[in-house]
Amino acid sequence: MAPPGSRLTRPHILSKHRECIMSFTNFATWLLGAALWVSTGTAVARSHATQHELEAASYRGDLALLEQRHGQLQAAARAAAGNAQAVYDYALSGYLLAMTSTDRSRSKAVLGEATDALQAVTAAADDVETPVLHALVLGARIGLNPLQGMMLGPRASALLERAGAVAAGNPRLLLARGIFSCTTPQAFGGDPARARGELAAALAAFAQYAAQGPVQADWGLPLTHAWSGLCLAMAKDKDGAREQYRLALAAAPDFAWVRDQLLPALDPATKPAEPAPATRPRPGQGASFALRAVRVFDGERVQPRVNVVVRDGRIAAVGPDVVIPRGSHVVDGNGATLLPGLIDAHVHAWGDARRDALRFGVTTELDMFGDVHALAAARHERNEPARTDLADLWSAGTLVTAPAGHGTEYGMPIPTLADAAAADDFVRARIDEGSDYIKLIRDDGSAYGGQHHMATLDDATVKAVIAAAHANGKLAIIHAVKADDAEFALANGVDGLAHGFFDRAASPALIALARERHAFMVPTLVVFASMSGSDAARTLREDPRIAPQLGELQRTMLDQVASVLPPQALATVMANVRAFHVAGVPILAGTDAGNPGTAHGASLHGELALLVKAGLTPVAALRAATAAPSDAFGLKDRGRIAAGLRADLVLVDGDPTADITRTRAIRQVWKNGYVVDRAAPPDAPAVGQQ
Numbered sequence: 001m002a003p004p005g006s007r008l009t010r011p012h013i014l015s016k017h018r019e020c021i022m023s024f025t026n027f028a029t030w031l032l033g034a035a036l037w038v039s040t041g042t043a044v045a046r047s048h049a050t051q052h053e054l055e056a057a058s059y060r061g062d063l064a065l066l067e068q069r070h071g072q073l074q075a076a077a078r079a080a081a082g083n084a085q086a087v088y089d090y091a092l093s094g095y096l097l098a099m100t101s102t103d104r105s106r107s108k109a110v111l112g113e114a115t116d117a118l119q120a121v122t123a124a125a126d127d128v129e130t131p132v133l134h135a136l137v138l139g140a141r142i143g144l145n146p147l148q149g150m151m152l153g154p155r156a157s158a159l160l161e162r163a164g165a166v167a168a169g170n171p172r173l174l175l176a177r178g179i180f181s182c183t184t185p186q187a188f189g190g191d192p193a194r195a196r197g198e199l200a201a202a203l204a205a206f207a208q209y210a211a212q213g214p215v216q217a218d219w220g221l222p223l224t225h226a227w228s229g230l231c232l233a234m235a236k237d238k239d240g241a242r243e244q245y246r247l248a249l250a251a252a253p254d255f256a257w258v259r260d261q262l263l264p265a266l267d268p269a270t271k272p273a274e275p276a277p278a279t280r281p282r283p284g285q286g287a288s289f290a291l292r293a294v295r296v297f298d299g300e301r302v303q304p305r306v307n308v309v310v311r312d313g314r315i316a317a318v319g320p321d322v323v324i325p326r327g328s329h330v331v332d333g334n335g336a337t338l339l340p341g342l343i344d345a346h347v348h349a350w351g352d353a354r355r356d357a358l359r360f361g362v363t364t365e366l367d368m369f370g371d372v373h374a375l376a377a378a379r380h381e382r383n384e385p386a387r388t389d390l391a392d393l394w395s396a397g398t399l400v401t402a403p404a405g406h407g408t409e410y411g412m413p414i415p416t417l418a419d420a421a422a423a424d425d426f427v428r429a430r431i432d433e434g435s436d437y438i439k440l441i442r443d444d445g446s447a448y449g450g451q452h453h454m455a456t457l458d459d460a461t462v463k464a465v466i467a468a469a470h471a472n473g474k475l476a477i478i479h480a481v482k483a484d485d486a487e488f489a490l491a492n493g494v495d496g497l498a499h500g501f502f503d504r505a506a507s508p509a510l511i512a513l514a515r516e517r518h519a520f521m522v523p524t525l526v527v528f529a530s531m532s533g534s535d536a537a538r539t540l541r542e543d544p545r546i547a548p549q550l551g552e553l554q555r556t557m558l559d560q561v562a563s564v565l566p567p568q569a570l571a572t573v574m575a576n577v578r579a580f581h582v583a584g585v586p587i588l589a590g591t592d593a594g595n596p597g598t599a600h601g602a603s604l605h606g607e608l609a610l611l612v613k614a615g616l617t618p619v620a621a622l623r624a625a626t627a628a629p630s631d632a633f634g635l636k637d638r639g640r641i642a643a644g645l646r647a648d649l650v651l652v653d654g655d656p657t658a659d660i661t662r663t664r665a666i667r668q669v670w671k672n673g674y675v676v677d678r679a680a681p682p683d684a685p686a687v688g689q690q
Helices: 024-037 048-060 063-080 084-100 104-122 129-144 146-166 171-183 192-211 220-234 238-251 256-266 353-359 372-382 420-433 459-471 483-491 508-516 525-531 536-542 552-558 567-582 602-614 618-624 627-633 660-664
Strands: 013-016 020-023 289-297 302-311 314-319 330-332 336-340 342-347 362-367 392-395 438-441 476-479 649-653 666-671
Touching (some): 063 104, 104 129, 146 171, 171 220, 220 238, 220 256, 342 353, 342 627, 420 438, 483 508, 508 567, 525 536, 525 567, 525 602, 536 552, 536 602, 552 602, 567 602
Parallel strands (some): 289 336, 362 392
Antiparallel strands (some): 013 020
């Protein structure tokens, strides 16, 4: 969480068919890589020869030529002192160079320069192509650094709207809008039906454009076929998608994105056969095994030296006298501690979040505002004992907020609640979408300073939402960062606080109210640390027990420190955590991962360290990430090590009940009894590289 106006973005997703979910970091590869050859020819004076030369060089991957032409066009633009045509050609060369380059730093630099150049001429431009190119350049920058999404996404949308007001039927505009709509239905609330309509109109416009006479090689038509096919595939119309891909390849036989990515995703049989798996699994990779003489933290207490038997993905037996079945694969637990799979009780699980989490022993994530389209699959997956590389997910789905309230600023349209009388219908709509619990917002932005104010739910609506959640058998959890808002919610029956509060110390009455109402708190200390300018995230990033498994987006996120709160805010929230804990209020470990200064999976280890710093013992902190969230959210098959429970397990070197940072020294992770591959993912492909 971050104050409105300071929060940059959540890591978003790009959804592709075949249920393939990619990190929004790959926006640059999939959205803008697909738009790589968007021709920017126009009816006004545009240098078609230069543009087609650049597009052809980019398609061939001729980086040397692009660098040469970019330098020439940059010099020409500077010499022309603001000439719109010169700036346009220079910016286009930078855009295509960025998407073709394998050097991300170079790509970022040329896109930043292109943004500055276009900013200077777009306001005065009277054509369609300049704002369209400007929007695509901003999109490319988001792809390379998703944390810029909140700053640049709305600007890109406004540019496309402006271009539409000038010439609604321009084929390049229709293609660009179709791309944005097609690629963001789950990330930003885009509409696949609208995308198909935009792309159908673009196809017609390109056909009319081509009918006017011979044109040079133009990627607009095959690109539009490709994106039309992708939208149809997302809508489960495989035949329609296949036909669009065929038309794309007919227009451009060497169209690598269609040939090598889209068609194989639609028809796996077209992919090269993968090597057959080994006939015998490697030791310890089945769903049945045993651990011998291992220290166990079972979610509540420490057992110093016991045997653990796992059978068919479930814990079969735990104890010092447990007999290990003959023929079992045995893991030596000497010098190590076995923990229940960790549970992060506050995340925003977009993109590759669940895969990133699992590498760090977080086997379950509790999402507090996420992709409603993913909820049905997540529910199915968490009930299955299958091998997986994803953490299980429970989710609030779409949060409950006021019109123009917190949660509406991320560029995706979401339903909002303006009237307490509509609360019951609103909550039931969230449950119909798949929400496992209800999260509501009480935050007008004033806690972050006088410059930030926004709409929020009023008293009557907060009360009505809590009542509606309970009437429908769901927990009600509130985002509140001011003590008065937390106290009001607790007085009206809220089940949990999604954050600590930092505006003042908790009063004895507030603490007593939380205890009497059996409410819990998820302090999310790591995000407050980031917002207070702490170096905790970067320290975590550099920890040799953490760094090797971090993916590119995780490293990027941990490098971001918002520094929008005074340093004492972190001290205040930590003191409140200590007071709640001493009073017996359950504390749950949660990170608010998806925000600057956090990384899925890794940051939970940082949260545990901060909980200990706040006054919890290491055992209490471990309970906050295992049994406590299991109890609070009714997750009956996890959070503890006991016979009959799911074999979500983490083996760490040393004793984290004495030194909490030993949770970072992970020796092995099991999900559903299967060994998890903890290798860090390869860095995202360079922009434009398929």
